[in-house]
Amino acid sequence: xxxxxxxxxxxxxxxxxxEYSRHGPLGARVDRVAAAAGVNKExxxxxxxxxxxxxxxxxxxxxxxxxxxxPLTDEQAADxxxxxxxxxxxxxxxxxxxxxxxxxxxxxxxLQADRASVAAAEERSGHYAxxxxxxxxxxxxxxxxxxxxPAHLLYVARAxxxxxxxxxxxxxxxxxxxxxxxxxxxxxxxARIVNDATRRR
Numbered sequence: 001x002x003x004x005x006x007x008x009x010x011x012x013x014x015x016x017x018x019e020y021s022r023h024g025p026l027g028a029r030v031d032r033v034a035a036a037a038g039v040n041k042e043x044x045x046x047x048x049x050x051x052x053x054x055x056x057x058x059x060x061x062x063x064x065x066x067x068x069x070x071p072l073t074d075e076q077a078a079d080x081x082x083x084x085x086x087x088x089x090x091x092x093x094x095x096x097x098x099x100x101x102x103x104x105x106x107x108x109x110x111l112q113a114d115r116a117s118v119a120a121a122e123e124r125s126g127h128y129a130x131x132x133x134x135x136x137x138x139x140x141x142x143x144x145x146x147x148x149x150p151a152h153l154l155y156v157a158r159a160x161x162x163x164x165x166x167x168x169x170x171x172x173x174x175x176x177x178x179x180x181x182x183x184x185x186x187x188x189x190x191a192r193i194v195n196d197a198t199r200r201r
Contacts, residue, residue: 024103056119081191
């Protein structure tokens, strides 16, 4: 029977998503990834080259899944609040990608890291460039405020969508009794805040 390379790679990637989101790129172990996937550990090095390159492949896959689930079309860019709400729902339902990004941010000095050292930098920056382009077109159409760079507007929408889920203890302490609101109410508040911050007045 022929070896199903694509299936084996996917088994490894899916196992690696769980491993890296639990332990981060430094604490993750390839033997646990291989065992969870039911695949020989040597396949990881054959298909991905190294533990670091496997982490890059995991980040690229999870970014692609989020982009497919919550695309930022030109129409959606006109309502960044709704887009932020959908990103919030995605991260709430599938928390792995956000956890991976948080682990990546624990680099000793991420702001000083050169772009070449960032996992899947080219693929990820290309995706963000497409999103920034959609926001810029919404600005040109007069829907979004034009006194802020389009990349900053995109950042506001994505950051607010993720932050509630990234630091739940700080949010609970900051919001007090309001922290007991439902996820649906939280999403409505998020959409309103993002639209207030990004729409042209």
